Ligand SMILES: Nc1nc2c(ncn2[C@@H]2O[C@H](COP(=O)(O)OP(=O)(O)OP(=O)(O)O)[C@@H](O)[C@H]2O)c(=O)[nH]1
């Protein structure tokens with residue numbers, strides 16, 4: 001059966017489930033109707049086709065032609081209570097590449113097919129073991145950047161997020177049933193008997209959808225991290241600032257303008273969010289070829305920034321002109337969040353230039369925790385906002401989900417105004433249907449092949 005591009009089901013797939021390289025152990029696993037038969041044919045030990053589900057057996061992987069290739073533990077999981085819903089066998093091999101490569105080769109020879117990216121998770125989805133949001137949470141969990149993002153993914157994987165969505169969906173279906181009931185009985189210009197109930201259901205759904213949608217800025221930052229590019233004129237103190245934020249001397253600092261020529265990146269975790277800081281070459285016109293290349297890269301780095309931290313030496317001659325240039329940046333690069341920070345306050349009179357988002361001394365920042373806290377707080381606010389979410393609020397981490405939530409919200413607002421203005425019942429019902437579809441697309445109740453291929457192809461092989 002061909003379900004989504006590149007994925008077939010019905011055959012038995014095999015892949016390495018742990019990364020290549022030296023390690024204590026390495027896992028190779030199979031899933032499919034023939035998983036046990038194929039495994040039993042290359043296993044010397046207990047007859048795997050006779051062992052109970054969820055049991056481990058020690059033995060050798062071997063073939064008649066080649067003899068033994070590894071001493072392994074074979075764990076058998078029988079359908080339906082398995083991760084994929086199919087029979088699964090996991091071979092725990094010795095670490096390193098050779099033993100597990102040999103195991104893979106032997107299992108393919110015995111009839112298994114090498115799995116594509118995310119194919120195990122795809123089968124779990126197809127067999128109803130997890131919904132689409134949970135499948136995506138597995139990807140997030142593997143790539144979690146901090147303990148906090150791990151917690152959000154686990155909540156999604158446990159189905160807490162999906163159950164929030166299914167509560168919304170259930171109340172929308174009730175709403176739809178009420179609307180359609182009345183539509184069936186009257187010809188035109190419906191005046192709904194229980195308008196208050198309809199309004200209550202719709203408002204409730206809208207509130208929940210709105211809360212989810214507004215969590216996305218935070219969720220996106222948790223999942224992807226925030227890229228902060230430090231830019232400014234040569235000698236502004238960018239590298240000094242970078243080192244102070246990181247808490248160690250990562251970048252060379254000197255009084256010679258044009259010191260930094262390559263982009264230098266390093267990340268820190270602050271309040272559970274990974275911030276990737278990028279130090280750049282100072283921006284100026286230069287005759288030095290290498291420095292000019294650095295400047296070009298700095299300009300390019302601006303376009304990759306989530307936040308641009310534009311640093312200005314407030315004691316420098318061009319500071320004011322530089323300041324107004326930096327203030328104009330958001331107009332020239334739409335969507336760019338810009339912080340203009342004045343540096344070297346330790347050298348300047350206290351009264352000068354108040355137009356900065358923050359003034360500090362990069363040189364003294366390492367010794368001044370409250371200034372560093374102010375700076376990080378500012379970066380946090382400009383990148384994720386200052387909304388505080390209740391403990392039980394589910395956080396949306398996926399752009400795909402956010403697109404559906406925004407569309408659902410729009411349809412809900414349209415439905416709300418239809419209901420208020422006593423508009424057409426048909427249009428009201430169409431809008432509510434559209435909300436249901438968008439919510440269903442998140443969990444995969446409503447979906448199409450392309451979306452599935454796209455989601456699962458982003459996984460690693462073996463997952
Ligand atoms: N007094 C004072 N000096 C500073 C401060 N921050 C940086 N400096 C000095 O300014 C000079 C330039 O600092 P860098 O951090 O190398 O500046 P940069 O912006 O990275 O310079 P380029 O890499 O050349 O673009 C060094 O001599 C630093 O010690 C500050 O807060 N106060």
Ligand SMILES: [Mg+2]
Nearest residue numbers: 238239259260
């Ligand atoms: Mg520098």
